[in-house]
Amino acid sequence: MKTKEALVIDLFAGPGGLGEGFSSVKDGNGHAFFKIGVSVEKEASAHKTLTTRAFYRKIKDSGIGLNSYNDYLLGNLTREELFSRFPLEAKEAQQETLYTPHALGDDNDDIHQRIEELVKAHGNKPRVVIGGPPCQAYSLAGRSRNAGIKDYKAEKDHRNFLYKEYLKVLSIAQPDVFVMENVRGILSAKIDGEIMFPRILKDLRAPGRVTKIATPRYKVFSLVVKAKDATNPVYDDPSDFLIKSENYGVPQARHRVILLGVRADLGGIPGTLIPFDHQSTVEQVLGELPKLRSGFSKRKDITKDWETTISKNATTINRLLKERFKQAGALDIKPLKKLARSASQPVEYPRQMPKHLIEWYRAEKPPCVLNHETRGHMESDFLRYAFSAAYTQLSDGTSPKARDFPDDLAPAHENWKSGAHADRFRTQAANKCSTTVTSHISKDGHYFIHYDPKQCRSLTVREAARLQTFPDNYLFEGNRTQQYVQVGNAVPPYLAQQIGRIVLELLT
Ligand SMILES: C[S@@+](CC[C@H](N)C(=O)[O-])C[C@H]1O[C@@H](n2cnc3c(N)ncnc32)[C@H](O)[C@@H]1O
Structure with a gap:
């Protein structure tokens, strides 16, 4: 009845x-x-x-x-x-x-x-x-x-x-x-x-x-x-x-x-x-989504150039991190090869994902992963993103504050170290739950850096949607900026x- x-x-x-x-x-x-x-x-x-x-x-x-x-x-x-x-x-x-x-x-x-x-x-x-x-x-x-x-x-x-x-x-x-x-x-x-x-x-x-x-x-x-x-x-x-x-x-x-x-x-x-x-942690819910690369926002976007840039950055970052972490040398942050900027293959559900969330995300399994496309970033921010993600890994999930960034990576803000910009770049640590997904994610990705330095990017709309627990077949309409705002709200x-x-x- x-x-x-x-x-x-x-x-x-x-x-x-x-x-x-x-x-x-x-x-x-x-x-x-x-x-x-x-x-x-x-x-x-x-x-x-x-x-x-x-x-x-x-x-x-x-x-x-x-x-x-x-x-x-x-x-x-x-x-x-x-x-x-x-x-x-x-x-x-x-x-x-x-x-x-x-x-x-x-x-x-x-x-x-x-x-x-x-x-x-x-x-x-x-x-x-x-x-x-x-x-x-x-x-x-x-x-x-x-x-x-x-x-x-x-x-x-x-x-x-x-x-x-x-x-x-x-x-x-x-x-x-x-x-x-x-x-x-x-x-x-x-x-x-x-x-x-x-x-x-x-x-x-x-x-x-x-x-x-x-x-x-x-x-x-x-x-x-x-x-x-x-x-x-x-x-x-x-x-x-x-x-x-x-x-x-x-x-x-x-x-x-x-x-x-x-x-x-x-x-x-x-x-x-x-x-x-x-x-539940970020990696548990994002770990198995297709890996993607970021793009160049201010120049022609070519995969090979991205790989070369991120590779070069990896050498710099390894050097900078060694000054701080003994184990930095062992960290592999070389870029993954042949990554795309968007993906639409079928979704995998990893075993490490908590059962309640697997059931929830895939109750209505879509035929392909939706709204999973990266943004372009300023070339100067690539170094900061990779540094932030690698630092977070080495410090067991603590994203670096402005004062933790080496001077070589400081952006040209007058009061960068004053405290006002302490959290200007924030990696969403793999081993913790994320910080609040807000509509600010639509403006730039600085607070929502992916924990994997080998992808060197901010979160996609789908990743933000997973953190917000939208089922995987929930489609966000509108352009990408509008989609981010919707998810954050x-x-x-x-x-x-x-x-x-x-x-x-x-x-x-
Ligand atoms: C915080 S969001 C709501 C999120 C929603 N409860 C959910 O769970 O997805 C607030 C929404 O109110 C909308 N809004 C703002 N002023 C409004 C108005 N006067 N009439 C209708 N919608 C409005 C905004 O566009 C925004 O999408």
């Missing part, structure tokens, strides 16, 4: 990390419990990714649909051809993402109308709102950008109040549960001298007070700390809402605030996430699945 399925309203959906995790949750009968009714996203490439994924979910159970989707991934079919073969599913997928990118705040008529229709059609089955309103004032990067703007007033920047759009949707959809994700900065952000977090919590507990629409009240729970009094969950420390993804099977230190709102009259007490015994789907399970338990 099929249990009732829950309607999901996905706001600020990005490429759909949260939605993917929720969509993968099965009820006791093996049926998908959460059904995304609408995903709202304003950026065109992320919107395209969402639509492709929505389409895939609709055709994946049909053999013929899956073959066609795989043909699209292989480049044998255009997206238009794919959609035209399955017009019904394509239309449903496009409807799910409102046909075009939509911005909450600007396009509310369309968005709210669709949500009202869905809520009405869904009857009294459970409803869930998910998503995280971005906010300039919360993110440290946003704060420092704004500090440089003359006469900037945080209280006048509408982007600091997008969470009120979230409240409006809570008033319209009146969900049983909501899940709101945000960066850690939300805990300390101030506007007009006022710390915003207590006010945001207060507003989420009683959205109607802000929206002036009669709305149920909500209890807001942490997903990692049990409330002392579950009937009235209040927490001693705002950081009780912080989730450290690396403790939950994600090979990445990603710390995000995630709030679980439960309609006060629902009466249930949600569980908390169960920590894993071990953290997402909630790790594997974490989202665990949150989805807690919500399922609560609702059934």
